[in-house]
Amino acid sequence: MKTLVICSGGLDSVSLAHIVSAEHQLTRLVSFDYGQRHRKELDYAASAAVRLGVPHHLIDMRTIGAALTGSALTDDIDVPDGHYAEDTMRITVVPNRNAIMLAIGFGIAAANGDDAVATAVHGGDHFIYPDCRPEFTTAFDAMQRQALDGYADVQLYTPFVTRSKADIVADGAKHGTPFAETWSCYKGGAVHCGRCGTCVERREAFHLAGVEDPTSYADPDYWTTAIEAKEAS
Template identity: 85%
Template sequence: MKTLVICSGGLDSVSLAHITANEHQLTRLVSFDYGQRHRKEVDFAEAASRRLGVPFHLIDMRGIGAVLSGSALTDDIDVPDGHYAEETMRITVVPNRNAIMLSIGFGIAVAQGDEAVATAVHGGDHFIYPDCRPAFTRAFDAMQQAALDGYAEIRLHTPFVEHSKAEIVRQGARHGTPFAQTWSCYKGGEVHCGRCGTCVERREAFHLAGVSDPTVYADPDYWTEALAARGQS
């Protein structure tokens, strides 16, 4: 199955790219510049495309991102520290981001003759990000079948949608994902901060998966404090 992968450069999407390259026919990686607070992860996505020998498409969505305001990922708002929690991580929601990106991905897939669009949404994001939930992915796939009816048949591929991040680490490791060549941190410093929700989730996922974490963190031990605090709340 000729498959386009939406790839941010993070652990989940780069793992998906490597898995897809092994199990299907990976055709291209597509990333988006929506005016996010840093572009470090985009560089990791482009590096993944070179490593896997497929074209890389960077879509300029800065004009759209400028009006999707109110998120710590796009505006000058502090990124919260600690484990994912609805009351703190809601500030990292970019309105309708996945729906917009997937629509563009489907358009590219049709134009380039691909058969599927793959995205790395996963179970750990369900309670915070509505456009990562199974109900959304099912509805979006059905909408695209209607939008392309009689013209093209492209399927939405979401292999992680019911999986934890730890399971993504396990699968990524089995398929040779170079985890050190992925970027998760929302803050975009010289190294992963170790304190934001994505860093804590990343560190915990390696621990639960029983896979060695090659990531350099500015605060490598904070994740245990964050998990303890969550358990007490």
């Protein structure tokens, strides 16, 4: 199956790229600059494309992102600390982001004769992001089949949509994903902050998967405090 992977440069999507490269026919990586707080993760996506020997398409969505206001990922709003599954993390939602990116990905796939568009949405995203849930991915796949009817046959591939980030770490490790060559932190400092939702989730996933975490964190122990706070709430 000739598969395009939507790749942000984060742990999930880079792992997916390595898995698809091993199990299917990886054709290209597609990334998006939507005016996010920092571009560090995009460099990791570019490196993954080089490592896997496929083209890297970087789509400039900055003018669109500028209109999707109200998120800590695009506006001058502090990124909250804590576990991903807390209500405070809703401030990191960029409205309709995945739907927009996937629509572009399907267009690129159709234009290039690819069979599938793969995205690394997973079960841990469901609480915060509506366009990461199984209901969305099923509906989006059906919509795209209608949009491309008679022109191309492209399916949406979401192997992690009902699985955890720990599962992604375990599968990524089996397929040789260089986790140190991925970026998750929303704050974009010299190293991962260790305190934002994605850092806490990342650290927790390695722990649950029983895989050594090669990531450098500014606050490597905060994740346990964040999990305790979530469980107590």
